[in-house]
């Protein structure tokens with residue numbers, strides 16, 4: 239292992255002889271990349287999936303004594319793992335009523351980690367219900383999304399209903415300001431509240447930020463004329479006949495989601 243891939247989370251994990259932690263090795267770099275700005279701060283973390291409680295203790299060590307940590311698990315025995323700064327709620331991450339009750343109890347969280355049952359439907363329901371409780375500059379991290387490719391978790395390559403396919407669609411919503419087909423894709427709360435979506439092996443991370451319509455700018459002097467001038471009847475034919483026909487034809491292709499013809 240290179241020195242650069244060693245961080246305090248991985249170090250803690252490798253030395254851990256307290257409660258069991260179960261993570262894939264490459265997650266530690268992802269966590270540290272997105273979470274390090276919260277170290278030592280008054281951060282609120284919610285992790286779905288408590289198991290033996292080891293990861294909750296790891297977050298406590300990593301973020302420090304000001305961190306408030308919530309765990310969620312379907313197994314009632316997990317309630318016994320509560321300790322100072324760690325509270326645990328018992329319920330299912332696919333039970334919308336439970337999640338709504340949870341929301342009213344925890345308020346806003348800075349970091350939400352889904353490491354629960356990993357069924358694709360569970361991941362989607364939890365995201366739909368809980369993305370709104372992530373703070374305006376917070377982070378939603380769903381891990382083990384490789385289950386989107388595993389049959390027994392509801393997965394399959396490009397299979398509808400998987401978390402991976404669901405999150406691919408979120409890319410469209412992130413770019414909705416640029417949509418010319420508002421009936422198909424329009425700006426939503428997600429567009430205005432999401433800064434970025436990061437896809438890693440097995441992990442999807444969403445970073446939130448309040449946004450408004452994007453705009454572009456130009457600065458500096460124009461040096462080269464890039465437009466090749468068409469002259470006389472050729473220009474007339476191009477502008478009044480050919481281009482309108484090609485635009486209409488391209489709209490039909492777009493309707494059927496077929497590749498565009500190229501005429502520029």
Ligand SMILES: C[S@@+](CC[C@H](N)C(=O)[O-])C[C@H]1O[C@@H](n2cnc3c(N)ncnc32)[C@H](O)[C@@H]1O
Nearest residue numbers: 259260287288289293311312330331353354355
């Ligand atoms: C992979 S373990 C969590 C590991 C832990 N975060 C760690 O890093 O050591 C998954 C946990 O999710 C819980 N779980 C399974 N289905 C669930 C559901 N529908 N709602 C909430 N928790 C669930 C299981 O009881 C189990 O404790």
